[in-house]
Amino acid sequence: MLVSLTLTSSQHGELMRHLFPDDGCEAVAIALCGRCEGDQRHRLLVQQLVLVPYECCTVRAPDRVTWPTDILVPLIHEADKRRLAIVKIHGHRGYDRFSDVDDMSDKALFPSIHAWIGDGLPHASAVVLDDGRMFGRAVDEAGEFVDLTSINVVGDDLMFWHQAASNHNLPDYGYRISQTFGARTYDSLRKLKIAVVGCSGTGSHVIEQLARNCVGALVLVDPDHIEEKNLNRVLNSGMSDALARASKVSVAKAAVERMGLGTQVLALENNLFTEQAVKAVAECDIVFGCVDTVDARHLLNKLSTFYLLPYFDLGVRIDADGFGGVDQVCGSVHYVQPGGSSLFSRGVYNMEQVRAAGLYRTDPETYRSLLKDGYIKGVREDRPAVVQLNGIIASLAISELLARLHPFRDDPNESFAVHRMSLSHGIYEHEHEGPMCQMLARHAGRGDVQPLLDWAELSSINEAA
Structure with a gap:
């Protein structure tokens, strides 16, 4: 299944401010997303951002963050009731891929979300880079990863980041x-x-x-x-x-x-x-x-x-x-x-x-x-x-x-x-x-x-x- 993520420029700006604080340590946010269940792709549409408070995190370092997952409980109930998707979002400074720590975290978190909601629809994990670019992946009930086909931001400017490699053989x-x-x-x-x-x-x-x-x-x-x-x-x-x-x-x-x-x-x-x-x-x-x-x-x-x-x-x-x-x-x-x-x-x-x-x-x-x-x-x-x-x-x-x-x-x-x-x-x-x-x-x-x-x-x- 092809899956993409869309958010507004105000949401993107809110993420940039929260995920890149002056202390240089990582932070995390959760997005509740509406869905567009299309014939060719499944669009995740950011409806609400929940910024995990810095003080709630047990570990915050430049290369990792540990946060209490009980924050997710009311969000999972809301997602289950309204057929929403949950997207975990955190920031990387200059590191443009998921880390081994990210892999372990997503493999532990998302099967639990799928088991709780149980509708078989995709949820996702995304990363914001300090220059504003984004990339992400859907995570299934078995903890398997599939890259998001695209992430885009809708605002005064239109920003698109596509997963597919560009064809450099220009016609x-x-x-x-x-x-x-x-x-x-x-x-x-x-x-x-x-x-x-x-x-x-x-x-x-x-x-x-x-x-x-x-x-x-x-x-x-x-x-x-x-x-x-x-x-x-x-x-x-x-x-x-x-x-x-x-x-x-x-x-x-x-x-x-x-x-x-x-x-x-x-x-x-x-x-x-x-x-x-x-x-x-x-x-x-x-x-x-x-x-x-x-x-x-x-x-x-x-x-x-x-x-x-x-x-x-x-x-x-x-x-x-x-x-x-x-x-x-x-x-x-x-x-x-x-x-x-x-x-x-x-x-x-x-x-x-x-x-x-x-x-x-x-x-x-x-x-x-x-x-x-x-x-x-x-x-x-x-x-x-x-x-x-x-x-x-x-x-x-x-x-x-x-x-x-x-x-x-x-x-x-x-x-x-x-x-x-x-x-x-x-x-x-x-x-x-x-x-x-x-x-x-x-x-x-x-x-x-x-x-x-x-x-x-x-x-x-x-x-x-």
């Missing part, structure tokens, strides 16, 4: 990327799995640029088919696709495969509001939202929070009268990190709009009735769009991803949580990361729950019915 098509952003960034891109939800206007541009940047795998989610009205703005689509009613995801997948750059594609002709789509996105490392409804944006924002996924949200808007008159041409890119501000707290939408959009999607007849009687505000059903604006906003979003994988700006990334652009008014501005979203932040790292995302519509019981 010609990867040379320019490596030349621009460095071999480490290129290696990260090759190992990333990125979801793109919405494969039409901005989405088709995002897919094109991710594949051209040699991303390792894409998960594409869109239930719609190519229509003639799409042909002027969906990349790689043609009249034959419209006549055949080809799905947008199949057209995008075929285009990526024609490139021959090694990007693997999972194409899901699904609505996002399905268990299959949510779980496929949750198994990824990063998600791009190229949707045009507020209920889909709210769902992606919740998905990002529950599963500790960095989320790039793209929006475009053209106010036109249909006869050539244009009042506004604008777009935005939001970078959302779990546990921080959200699209909701930034005022992108409110819950009344989410309710109206959900009703329009699930029960159009009731929606029309309530709209007619004035009980809800209407949802804009059809919007003008042009390929050039989609391309600009998509390029801005991909540049934002690269800036967070390989910080190259003069100012810190926290200053670029939001990009806004108006082509009609000649305006470009960016905004600083805002205050924590009180509605969503408490769900950070919860992972798999039932119903998914605490969203009744995603209940497997409802789907079975």
Whole structure:
């Protein structure tokens, strides 16, 4: 089983402060983690850190720490009750592997944890180095070790540490990327799995640029088919696709495969509001939202929070009268990190709009009735769009991803949580990361729950019915 570990930058910072005190001696922390039980890997999502007090440790030396395991008893009860994982984390100064002492400790500790909880799911041990890098391993009920495939930190910057060795035989098509952003960034891109939800206007541009940047795998989610009205703005689509009613995801997948750059594609002709789509996105490392409804944006924002996924949200808007008159041409890119501000707290939408959009999607007849009687505000059903604006906003979003994988700006990334652009008014501005979203932040790292995302519509019981 492939197992990975994800934590937020605030959690990573808390670990750095606790595990590397001024006295130079080792320390230890315990993480309670939500789970994403995927088809291809099992993601451990740090939900809560418990810092073992220095004074509780019977031995603290520069190369070892001994701590009372009775601290684990309430945590094991909590993990058993809520199907959480336990991850032991300690620090090493410059020693980038598990020591013999670590091996003995993990072989003694984790079989006991497995015996107590008994669900057969993975728990793990991880090490933080004094330069911030991390590595780790899952430990099974027999005390056998399996390296974590990756550990990543989600924050203003995106940090990924992969276990798999890098391929130093750089192909010609990867040379320019490596030349621009460095071999480490290129290696990260090759190992990333990125979801793109919405494969039409901005989405088709995002897919094109991710594949051209040699991303390792894409998960594409869109239930719609190519229509003639799409042909002027969906990349790689043609009249034959419209006549055949080809799905947008199949057209995008075929285009990526024609490139021959090694990007693997999972194409899901699904609505996002399905268990299959949510779980496929949750198994990824990063998600791009190229949707045009507020209920889909709210769902992606919740998905990002529950599963500790960095989320790039793209929006475009053209106010036109249909006869050539244009009042506004604008777009935005939001970078959302779990546990921080959200699209909701930034005022992108409110819950009344989410309710109206959900009703329009699930029960159009009731929606029309309530709209007619004035009980809800209407949802804009059809919007003008042009390929050039989609391309600009998509390029801005991909540049934002690269800036967070390989910080190259003069100012810190926290200053670029939001990009806004108006082509009609000649305006470009960016905004600083805002205050924590009180509605969503408490769900950070919860992972798999039932119903998914605490969203009744995603209940497997409802789907079975």
